[in-house]
Amino acid sequence: MDQPWSGRRLHFVGIGGAGMSGLAVVAHALGASVTGSDRAAGSPYGGPLKAAGIEPTIGHDAANVPEGAEVVYSSAIPPTNAERRPPEMHRADLLGELTRLKPTIAISGTHGKTTTSSMVVHALEAKSYLVGGEVRSTGSNAGWGDDAWLIVEADESDRSLLKLSPTIAVVTNAELDHHTTYASQRDVDDTFAQFLAKATQRVVPENLTRLAEDPTTFAAEPTLSAAGSSFDFDGHVVTLQIPGAHNAANAAAALTAIKLAGGDVAAAAQNLASFEGAGRRFERLGTTPTGALVVDDYAHHPTEVRATIAAARTLQPRRxxxxxxxxxxxxxxxxxxxxxxxxxxxxxxxxLDVYPARERAEDFPGVTGLLVAEATADAGNGKRVAWMRTHAAAETFLRNELCSGDVLLTMGAGDVDSIGRALI
Known part of the structure; x- marks a missing residue:
């Protein structure tokens, strides 16, 4: 049976990434012939790729690109990559095509967009979605099915959210984060406003009504405990097992979008009680031999770090x-x-020291993790601060430090989670 993309050939450069792997899985489901490469093996999204029958090539080489294939790349892939050649498109252009195949709920924001998108997927038991992290209840970051709505996470880091055609657009919050993309907070606001204007219906928190004409707002006043949180939404009691006031706000945003989409709000609220979170979003990795709970989180902005620590406090830990x-x-x-x-x-x-991602240390002389360590010591009023240049040093230190009743948070958008996994 012909699918919408039958006969199409797509080659994904950097196919192991969260966004790229999901696009590859969905493209395959839509009938395209999919290939791809990555610089190293071991992507956390290798499972969904393998389940779709996609075997990435390790290493980049022009010979990896099949004849007649369209090359798909992300902002992390420079023009000098050996596999970049016409015809090619940014991953956001391909995602934009998908948002025009069926009505779309697109969720963006500086913080919480992965969790909120995952909540919508879980609450609706959605089959069609692309999220920038694993939805724990589905075991994947993407899928395609015969349901009415597509749920997508819309990335603001490179303004690629403006390539989408959403029916319902959600902005969870708006702060200046990606300094190489945005010149100011006004620049951030203008971009989110353009994104919201593309949609038929717009969802924002109560403090961001300035971003959209006639938006629908959301808010939550949760009761927090070691077991999670609860709040009222539209006459329904919503209970979450993931902690933190910020996650209650995420859930309120998700339910607001579901209500606008004509979904069963009562059923969605009930489904959220079993929501375990998204991968690397307050993900409980396990317990160390000494009895400390290890929780991993993608927090890489000061607001996210503060919210994650506050959420950990609700667990009533020793430290x-x-x-x-x-x-x-x-x-x-x-x-x-x-x-x-x-x-x-x-x-x-x-x-720890800085995870460079796409940047080079030589372009930022004197910028190391020591700047953060010194700032933490300055703000800590005598609290201990450990500056560890390497993962090995941090792992050794923590192995000797952690005690029963402690909660260890590994936080950052790099590979810090490997320390937590080693400790358990």
């Missing part, structure tokens, strides 16, 4: 220990003081 890996030299340079104030809310902070 909250934060192991933080700064992400990007540009963000570290601009936000070191704010990171310090956020991390000082932990009982003990362990700071």
């Amino acid at each position: 909250v220990i934060a192991c933080f890996q700064p992400h990007l030299f540009s963000r570290t340079q601009r936000e070191a003081t704010a990171f310090g104030r956020a991390l000082a809310r932990a009982d003990l902070a362990v700071i």
Whole structure:
């Protein structure tokens, strides 16, 4: 049976990434012939790719690209990559095509968009979705089915959200984060406003009504406990097992979008009680031999770090220990003081060096994780701060430090989660 993309050939450069792997899985489901490559093996999204019958090539080489294939790349792939050649398209252009195949709920924001998107998928038991992290209840970051709505996470980091055609657009919050893309908070607001204007219906928190004409707003006043949180939405009691006031707000945003889509709000609210979270979003990895709980989170902005530590406090631990890996030299340079104030809310902070991602250390002389460690010590009023240049040093330190009743948070958008996994 012919699918919408039958006969189409697509080659994904960097297919192991969260966004790219999901697009590859959905393209395959739509009938396209899919190939792809990545610089290294071991992508956390290898499972969904394998289930779709897609075997990535390791390493980049022009010979990897099949004849007649359209090359799909992300902002992380430079023009100098050996596999970049016409015809080619940015991944956002391909995602934009998908949003025109069926009505779409697109969720963006500086924080919480992965969790909120995952909540909508889980609450609706959706089959068609593309999320920037694993939806724990489905075991995948993407899928395609015969349901009425497509749920997508809309990335603002490179303004690619403006390539989408949403029916319902959600913005969870708006802060300046990606300093190489945005010149100011006004620039951020203008971009989110353009995104919201593309939709028929617009959802924003109560403090961001300035971004859209006639928006629908959301808010939550949760009761927090070690078991999670609960709040009222449209006459329904919503109970979450994932902690934190920020996750209650995410759930309110998700339910508002579902209501606008004509979904069964009562059923959706009930389904959220079993929502376990998204991959690397307050993900409980396990317990160390000494009895400390290890929780991993993608938090890489001061607001996210502060919210994650606050969520950990609701578990009523003996201590909250934060192991933080700064992400990007540009963000570290601009936000070191704010990171310090956020991390000082932990009982003990362990700071790693910067995860460079797409940036080069030589372009940011003097910018290391030590800036964050010093700022944390300045804000900590005598609290201990450990500056650890390497994962091995941090792992050794934490193995000797962690005790029963502690909660260890591994935080950052890099590979800091490997420390937590090693400790358990």
